Amino acid sequence: MPNITLKQDNMLKNSHHSCQTTIYLASRSPRRAELLQQIGLAFIVLPSDIDETPLLNEQSDAYVLRLAAEKAQACYDAIIAQSAVIYPVLAADTTVSIDGKILGKPQDDDDAFQMLSSMSGRCHEVHTGIAVATHEGVQVAISTTKVEMVKLSDETILAYIATCETRDKAGAYGIQGLAGALIKRIEGSYSGVMGLPIFETAQLLGQAGIRIF
Numbered sequence: 001m002p003n004i005t006l007k008q009d010n011m012l013k014n015s016h017h018s019c020q021t022t023i024y025l026a027s028r029s030p031r032r033a034e035l036l037q038q039i040g041l042a043f044i045v046l047p048s049d050i051d052e053t054p055l056l057n058e059q060s061d062a063y064v065l066r067l068a069a070e071k072a073q074a075c076y077d078a079i080i081a082q083s084a085v086i087y088p089v090l091a092a093d094t095t096v097s098i099d100g101k102i103l104g105k106p107q108d109d110d111d112a113f114q115m116l117s118s119m120s121g122r123c124h125e126v127h128t129g130i131a132v133a134t135h136e137g138v139q140v141a142i143s144t145t146k147v148e149m150v151k152l153s154d155e156t157i158l159a160y161i162a163t164c165e166t167r168d169k170a171g172a173y174g175i176q177g178l179a180g181a182l183i184k185r186i187e188g189s190y191s192g193v194m195g196l197p198i199f200e201t202a203q204l205l206g207q208a209g210i211r212i213f
Contacts, residue, residue: 021210026075026091032196048074060097064129065140067093072133088208089133094195096171098124103171109161112172121151128192132204143197145188
C-alpha cells in the first residue's frame, strides 16, 4: 500500500498569475515543483511511494509510463479515501536508458561512476512519463530526448560525484546543474530531461480542464 499523506500546507502558488486552478503533484522532486511554478500553476505536494522495480524485460518507455500512471492512481485513490478536496493529480517518472538498459537512481557512488562511464562520449535517451488522474481515469503521455554526453575522464567523473549532484537522479546526473557542462547536445525536451516535459504536461492538464492560458 503506498505511503501517502496529504499535506495542505505544501500548496505553492505563483503570485504573478491570477489562475486559481489547483492540482496535486505526486512527487517530492523540487525540479518538478519549479517547473510547475514556471507555468503558474498552484499545486499541493502529495508524494506516493510505490514499488519502482522494473518488470521482467520491461522497456524503458513502458516502464516510465507504468510508474507515472501507478503514482497518479495511488494518489487519487488516497484523496478519495481521505475525503480530501478533489483536484487532478499529476505524476511523473524519469529514467535514462542506454544500450537497452534502464539507468535509474544510483544506489551509491560506485553505481553512479558506472552509469556516467557508460554514457561518456555517447548518446543516451531520457524518458519521462507523465500521468494525470481524474474521476474519468488516468491519461498518460511520454517525452523522449536524446542526450549526447562529452567524453569524460575518470577524474572528471569523480569530481562530479563529489558534488553530490548524482544522488537521487536518474542516470546519476542533473542537466540543470553542473552536469549541464558535460552535455554536448540534446534532441528533444530540456524540461523533459529535468523531469517534467512542460509541453506534454500542459496538454494533459488541458484535457483535465486545467488551462495554462
